[in-house]
Amino acid sequence: MAAPTSDHLILPRYRRDPEGTHPPLDSPGYRSTTFRHPKQPLVLLPQKLTEVTGPLLGPGRLGEHDNDLTKQHEGEPIGQRIIVHGRLLDGDGRPIPDSLIEIWQANASGRYRHIGDQWPGPLDPNFTGLGRTLTDSEGRYEFTTIKPGAYPWKNHDNAWRPAHIHFSVFGMAFTQRLVTQMYFPDDPLFFQDPIFNSVPDEKARQRMISRYDHNRTTDHWALGFEFDIVVRGKEASVFENEEDE
Numbered sequence: 001m002a003a004p005t006s007d008h009l010i011l012p013r014y015r016r017d018p019e020g021t022h023p024p025l026d027s028p029g030y031r032s033t034t035f036r037h038p039k040q041p042l043v044l045l046p047q048k049l050t051e052v053t054g055p056l057l058g059p060g061r062l063g064e065h066d067n068d069l070t071k072q073h074e075g076e077p078i079g080q081r082i083i084v085h086g087r088l089l090d091g092d093g094r095p096i097p098d099s100l101i102e103i104w105q106a107n108a109s110g111r112y113r114h115i116g117d118q119w120p121g122p123l124d125p126n127f128t129g130l131g132r133t134l135t136d137s138e139g140r141y142e143f144t145t146i147k148p149g150a151y152p153w154k155n156h157d158n159a160w161r162p163a164h165i166h167f168s169v170f171g172m173a174f175t176q177r178l179v180t181q182m183y184f185p186d187d188p189l190f191f192q193d194p195i196f197n198s199v200p201d202e203k204a205r206q207r208m209i210s211r212y213d214h215n216r217t218t219d220h221w222a223l224g225f226e227f228d229i230v231v232r233g234k235e236a237s238v239f240e241n242e243e244d245e
Helices: 047-055 203-207
Strands: 081-089 102-104 129-132 139-147 163-167 178-183 225-226
Touching: 102 139, 129 139
Parallel strands: 081 225
Antiparallel strands: 081 139, 102 129, 102 163, 163 178
């Protein structure tokens, strides 16, 4: 079979998500967006052959414990173990197989292992807070990790971020990367978090909150949470840095 060429390869076209699904690039409540959002008209860069044929993100790039953040060090991390699972779906509800999903998060005290995070929450020598996995043939993924803690930030007076996990989703290449955040049910800090509340549509905000899953909860081991990610359409997840195409 001949190798694909730009004359024969059908390049993807993306549907627009409903208005209000994604936060505006300039969200006054989230102060740093003032310095981050584009000041000039956006330039559309259409996808070409190289963007949809590589680099390959296959299983050979994964380590044994990449999807189990509780087994990446010699000892066990401190905190409540959780199992986070779900499916990666397209706008028509079809599974997206063999797609790389990465996560990063704070530890149980709400601190990231990062030089820029210096608030006095204790670091955990047995928890790095980074993981990755590939979706299976049905678009399913799973991580075992520690429930992150809330942490302070300097956006406004007495500002604390709700507990959350960052998700990065890839298609077939790095240029198809999307980033979102997963929150936990009934968090008391939702009311004052400008990142969560920057999403205009209430239904879209609710899609950022995971669901407690008692069937996936493991007795004497870990609580289960389900979080599906939909990349496009009326049920699309909320992604960062969205822009009109």
